[in-house]
Amino acid sequence: MSENPIYVARNSAIAARALAGEMMVMNSADSTFFTLNEVATVIFQAADGRTPLREIVRDRVCKQFEVDLAEAEADAEQLVSELSQHGILITSNQPLPSETSR
């Protein structure tokens, strides 16, 4: 994982609903629709803009899924990058408001 902390926040244009154990998110700006897997759901729910991604992975992902920290960090960074490209999460090296406009 990169040396600088990565902060993640939910895009304020995203609406999310859990249904039948799946987290569905929709970008209300363009009505694109995604289903998050379990790890993405944990990160999405924890993306408060204040907690560094590293802490989210260590305290939530690794505990829930019993995965190796280094591997989980690399996967999380990749995942956050993809969610960010789809406009679901916003990332920054500085803390962010929990819901941020893109």
Add this chain to the structure above:
Amino acid sequence: MPTPRKTACVEIGGIPIGLLTDSDHFFNLLCKRYHGFLSSSRPEFEFEFDLIPAGPASDEEARVRREGDDWILERGDFHVRCDLRHGRGVVRQSANLYSLDSVLRLVHSLILAQRGGFLLHAASAICQLPGSSVNDRAFLFSGVSGAGKTTMTRLAPEDVTLLTDEISYVRPNAGSYAAFGTPFAGELAKPGENRSAPVAALFFLEKGLENRVEELPSAEAVRRLMRNILFFAEDQRLVEALFATACDFVARIPVRRLTFYPDGRVWDEIREFNEVAEHV
């Protein structure tokens, strides 16, 4: 001396909308077009018509946006400004019922989005089910153009009541959802009956060589439902409300993929599905 205005109250989905015009010709057209949906209820909304000379037909997509407290609905053949909170609006269009149908659909789509309902690209029909805990149940049949919405309604047995072959009207009702008939017709060119019933199931149609009902994962059901809901407003809050409604609908109502061979036996499959659902 000014011509007195006449009001035709058109009640679709239990929502009475007054259409006010000083044109006898347009009033008569309205009454004929919405014959089965005229109501003596007090209108919840009133739309005044400013009739203009007919222009070229428009096949462009409607645009719906907010301007302060007002909604602006516009297409090449109409312009509407309305304040839904106060139940008033002005429609500028020619005396063209095609335009008016579009206006009414847009207005209802906005009202429904605020009330937890939606208009869906779907045929719907009420099936009488004697012996069931609820005698009349509505079934919705959605899908892309050509998937078989009109075919399903054409194949319906005599005791099935057509609510629409084109645009289904769905509202929350008693902890579930009810479907209402609409005058909005598709290829069948026949308005639906002005009736309603609790929704038993939503089927996404696909034509095939046999009749088969299959489960759809919830996420896929929501995705398909959202894709087929009629909604044009550029409004984040309402889009989010619709998304919440779609998720709630999928949580409460069976949503299935129905592959069907286009003959009357598909309706046996529908009845059978309902009987099984009743006993689960």
